Amino acid sequence: MDLNYTPAEQAFRAEVRQWLAAHVPSEPLADFDSTREGFEAHREWERTLHRGGWGMVTWPIEYGGRGLDLIRWLIFEEEYYRAGAPLRVNQNGIFLLGPTLIEYGTPEQKARFLPAMASGDEIWAQAWSEPGAGSDLAGVRATAVRDGDDYVLSGHKIWSSRAVHADWAFGLFREPGSERHKGLSLVFFPLDAPGVTVRPIARLDGKPVFAELFLDAVRVPVSNRLGEEGQGWSVCMSTAGFERGLMLRSPARFQVAAAKLVALYRGRADGVEPEVRARVLQAWMDADAYALSIYATASRLMAGGAIGPETSTNKIFWSELDLDLHRTALAILGAEAELTGAAPDAAADIGDWLDGYVFSLAGPIYAGANEIQRNIIAERMLGMPR
Amino acid sequence: MDFRLTDEQQMLAEMVGQMLAENCSGADLRRLLESGESRDAARWEQIVGLGLPGTMAPETAGGSGLGAVEMALIATACGYAALPEPLVEHAGVAIPLLVAAGADLGEALSGATIAVGHPINPFVVDADSATALLLADADALHLLPRDAVSLTRQASIDPFRRLFRVHWRPSAETRIGAGLWDKALDHGVLFAAAQLLGLAQRAVDLSVAYASERQQFGKPIGSFQAIKHHLATAQVKVEFARPVLLAAAASASPVRISHAKIAATAAAEAATHAAVQVHGAMGYSWEVDVHFLLKRSLALGQAWGTPGFHRARVAEHVLSAPLGADRTFGLGAIEEIRSEAA
Numbered sequence: 001m002d003l004n005y006t007p008a009e010q011a012f013r014a015e016v017r018q019w020l021a022a023h024v025p026s027e028p029l030a031d032f033d034s035t036r037e038g039f040e041a042h043r044e045w046e047r048t049l050h051r052g053g054w055g056m057v058t059w060p061i062e063y064g065g066r067g068l069d070l071i072r073w074l075i076f077e078e079e080y081y082r083a084g085a086p087l088r089v090n091q092n093g094i095f096l097l098g099p100t101l102i103e104y105g106t107p108e109q110k111a112r113f114l115p116a117m118a119s120g121d122e123i124w125a126q127a128w129s130e131p132g133a134g135s136d137l138a139g140v141r142a143t144a145v146r147d148g149d150d151y152v153l154s155g156h157k158i159w160s161s162r163a164v165h166a167d168w169a170f171g172l173f174r175e176p177g178s179e180r181h182k183g184l185s186l187v188f189f190p191l192d193a194p195g196v197t198v199r200p201i202a203r204l205d206g207k208p209v210f211a212e213l214f215l216d217a218v219r220v221p222v223s224n225r226l227g228e229e230g231q232g233w234s235v236c237m238s239t240a241g242f243e244r245g246l247m248l249r250s251p252a253r254f255q256v257a258a259a260k261l262v263a264l265y266r267g268r269a270d271g272v273e274p275e276v277r278a279r280v281l282q283a284w285m286d287a288d289a290y291a292l293s294i295y296a297t298a299s300r301l302m303a304g305g306a307i308g309p310e311t312s313t314n315k316i317f318w319s320e321l322d323l324d325l326h327r328t329a330l331a332i333l334g335a336e337a338e339l340t341g342a343a344p345d346a347a348a349d350i351g352d353w354l355d356g357y358v359f360s361l362a363g364p365i366y367a368g369a370n371e372i373q374r375n376i377i378a379e380r381m382l383g384m385p386r
Numbered sequence: 387m388d389f390r391l392t393d394e395q396q397m398l399a400e401m402v403g404q405m406l407a408e409n410c411s412g413a414d415l416r417r418l419l420e421s422g423e424s425r426d427a428a429r430w431e432q433i434v435g436l437g438l439p440g441t442m443a444p445e446t447a448g449g450s451g452l453g454a455v456e457m458a459l460i461a462t463a464c465g466y467a468a469l470p471e472p473l474v475e476h477a478g479v480a481i482p483l484l485v486a487a488g489a490d491l492g493e494a495l496s497g498a499t500i501a502v503g504h505p506i507n508p509f510v511v512d513a514d515s516a517t518a519l520l521l522a523d524a525d526a527l528h529l530l531p532r533d534a535v536s537l538t539r540q541a542s543i544d545p546f547r548r549l550f551r552v553h554w555r556p557s558a559e560t561r562i563g564a565g566l567w568d569k570a571l572d573h574g575v576l577f578a579a580a581q582l583l584g585l586a587q588r589a590v591d592l593s594v595a596y597a598s599e600r601q602q603f604g605k606p607i608g609s610f611q612a613i614k615h616h617l618a619t620a621q622v623k624v625e626f627a628r629p630v631l632l633a634a635a636a637s638a639s640p641v642r643i644s645h646a647k648i649a650a651t652a653a654a655e656a657a658t659h660a661a662v663q664v665h666g667a668m669g670y671s672w673e674v675d676v677h678f679l680l681k682r683s684l685a686l687g688q689a690w691g692t693p694g695f696h697r698a699r700v701a702e703h704v705l706s707a708p709l710g711a712d713r714t715f716g717l718g719a720i721e722e723i724r725s726e727a728a
C-alpha cells in the first residue's frame with residue numbers, strides 16, 4: 001500500500017490543472033436539458049475537451065483517448081470538478097457505453113463509434129427501460145427482427161435521459177418469442193432514423209430531461225449490435241457495472257459538493273441547530289470515504305482485478321451520500337431553502353442547492369433502484385437464499 | 387499510488403484469522419467465562435508463539451518491525467473473533483509506547499502483558515493480569531509493576547472486558563518519558579476502530595448463516611427481502627469503513643483515524659443491531675454469539691474517545707482547513723502543484 005502520488009502522477013495533475021484553467025468557460029453554460037442551445041453549448045465544450053486530448057482520458061489513443069490508468073482518471077476528475085468545468089452531456093456514451101464498446105466491440109465498431117463519441121460529434125442516450133420493464137429489466141418487450149443484414153426494431157422505450165437532443169441511442173431488444181434474459185441483443189440506433197418518434201417527458205421540475213421513444217420498424221444494420229446475438233444481457237450488465245460501480249459518479253463530484261456544504265455551514269453556522277453540524281461533518285466524511293473506496297477499487301482493477309459486487313455497494317453509497325449532502329444544505333438554509341434561483345432575494349448559490357436536492361432524489365431510483373442493489377448485495381455478495 | 391494490501395499483509399491477516407477461527411469459537415468463549423480465568427492459557431501461548439505481541443516492536447528488539455497497517459489487520463481479526471485476551475492494546479499501544487520511551491521491552495514479547503491507562507479512558511483494561519502498567523501523570527509516562535498499584539474492579543457489560551480503577555502514586559523512579567500520549571491515543575483509536583470493523587463483519591456473517599438455515603413460512607428467512615435489506619445495509623457500512631481504516635493506518639493522520647473510529651463504530655452498531663433483529667429471540671438470548679459482539683461494540687464504541695470526541699477532532703480540521711477534491715492524499719505536495727500550475 002502506497003498512498004502517495006508518484007511524481008509522474010503529480011505532474012499529470014499539474015498538466016490537467018493548467019489546461020483546465022486556460023479552457024474552462026468563465027461563465028457557466030446553460031443547462032443541457034432545458035434547451036437545444038444549452039445542449040449544443042455543451043457539445044461545443046466536449047469538442048474543446050477533445051481537441052485538448054481530454055475527451056476520455058482512459059480510452060486508447062487511437063480512439064480519441066489518452067490511454068491513461070484509473071488513478072489518473074481519478075486525478076483528472078478531481079481537477080475537473082475542482083475547476084468547476086461543465087457537466088458531461090455525453091456521459092451515457094463516454095462513461096457507460098464507451099467502456100463496454102472497448103471490451104466487447106469489433107475493431108470496426110470501435111473505429112466507427114468511439115472517436116465520434118470522444119469528440120462529442122455523436123451524443124448518446126441509453127434506451128433500456130420500458131413502461132413494463134424498469135427494475136425488472138429482463139422483462140423488455142421491444143424486438144429486433146433479423147431481416148438479411150438488418151435488424152428491424154420495434155417497441156416502446158421510456159425514461160431515456162437526454163434523448164430529446166441526443167444523436168444515438170443504445171437499447172436492449174429481444175428476438176421475438178424469447179423469454180427473460182435469453183434472446184436479448186444490445187443494438188444501437190440513430191434517434192433521427194425513420195420510424196423513431198421521440199416524445200419528451202418533463203422531470204418533476206418541468207425540464208424535459210428524459211424521453212419516450214416509439215420505435216416503428218426502425219431498420220439498422222446488424223453491425224450495430226454490440227456483442228453476440230442473444231448475449232445482450234451479459235453485455236448490458238457490464239455497462240451497468242460501470243454505471244453503478246465506477247465511472248458514472250466519480251468521487252470528486254461529491255467531494256466538491258461536500259466542501260461547498262462546509263463553506264455554506266461556515267457562513268451561516270450561527271443560526272444553525274447543533275445537530276446540523278454533525279450532519280455536515282458526516283457528509284464530508286462520507287464523501288472522503290467514497291473517494292478512498294474508489295481509489296482502492298481502482299488500484300485493484302489496475303492490478304488485473306475484476307469489478308464485482310462493489311458496483312452495488314457503491315451505487316447505494318453515492319446515491320445516499322448525494323441525498324444527505326443536499327438535505328443537509330437545505331437544513332442549513334432553513335426558510336430560504338424553498339427559494340429557486342429565480343427568486344429576487346435568493347443568494348447566489350441557493351438555487352443550486354435546491355436543484356441539486358431535486359436531482360439527488362432520483363439517485364436511489366436510476367442506475368438500478370437501491371432496493372434492487374440491496375437484493376444483489378444480499379444474494380451475490382453475502383450469499384443469502386433467493 | 388497503490389491502495390492495495392501486499393501479499394504479505396493479506397497472508398498475515400488470513401493466518402491470524404485462521405488461528406482465531408480454530409481457537410476462539412463461541413464455545414471457547416463460554417468455556418473461558420465459566421472458568422473465571424482472565425485468559426485462555428493455551429490460546430495466549432499460541433498468540434505469543436506466532437510473535438503477535440511483537441508486531442510493532444523493532445526487529446532489533448526481537449519484534450517483527452511491522453507497521454500500523456499490519457497491526458490494524460491483526461486487530462480486525464481479533465474483533466472478528468471477539469478475542470478476550472488483551473493482545474490489541476498490549477501489542478498496538480503498550481509496546482509502541484515503551485519503544486517510543488526508549489524503555490526495555492523486558493518480557494513483553496514473551497507472554498507478559500502491559501496494561502495502558504491512557505488519560506482518555508476512565509478505566510484500565512486487563513490491569514489485573516498485566517505484569518506492569520503504563521500510567522499518565524499529566525503529560526508524563528510512568529511504568530509501574532502490577533504490585534505497585536491497587537485496583538478496584540468495575541463490571542463492564544462486556545463480560546470479557548476486565549476494567550479497573552487504578553490507585554497509584556507517581557514518582558521520579560517510575561517516570562519513563564513524556565509527550566508520548568498523543569501518539570498512543572492515535573494507536574488506541576485506530577486499533578479499536580479495527581476491532582469494531584471486524585466485529586461488524588462477524589455480526590453480518592453470523593446473521594447470514596442463521597438466516598440461511600432458519601425456516602419460517604416454509605422457507606429460509608434469508609429469502610425474505612426485509613431480512614436481506616437489514617444485512618445489505620449493514621454490509622454497505624462495513625464496506626465504506628474499511629478503506630477509511632486502511633488509509634488511516636497507512637497515513638497516521640489523526641483526522642482519518644477519528645473518521646475511521648466514527649465509521650467503524652457506526653458499522654458495528656448497524657451490524658450488531660441487525661444481527662439481534664435477524665436472529666429474533668435467539669438474538670436476544672445467551673445461546674448465540676451475537677451478544678458477545680453487541681457488548682464489545684458497545685464498549686469499544688465509547689472507549690478511546692466517544693463519537694462526540696472524534697467528531698470534534700474531525701470538525702477542527704473540516705471547519706478550518708482548506709478542503710477540496712484534490713486533497714484526498716498527500717496534502718503537502720499539492721502546494722507544489724498549485725504553484726506550478728499558477
Ligand SMILES: Cc1cc2nc3c(=O)[nH]c(=O)nc-3n(C[C@H](O)[C@H](O)[C@H](O)COP(=O)(O)OP(=O)(O)OC[C@H]3O[C@@H](n4cnc5c(N)ncnc54)[C@H](O)[C@@H]3O)c2cc1C
Nearest residue numbers: 126127128129134135159160161362365366367368369371
Ligand atoms: C432521472 C432518471 C433518469 C433515468 N435515465 C434513464 C436512461 O437514461 N435510460 C433508461 O433506460 N432508464 C432511465 N431511467 C429509468 C430507471 O432506470 C428506472 O426508473 C429504474 O430502473 C426503476 O424502474 P421503474 O422506474 O420502472 O420503477 P419500478 O421498477 O416500477 O420500481 C418502483 C419501486 O418499486 C421497487 N421495486 C421494484 N422491484 C422490486 C423488488 N423486486 N424488490 C423490492 N423493491 C422493488 C423499486 O425499488 C422502486 O422503489 C431513469 C430514471 C430516472 C429517475
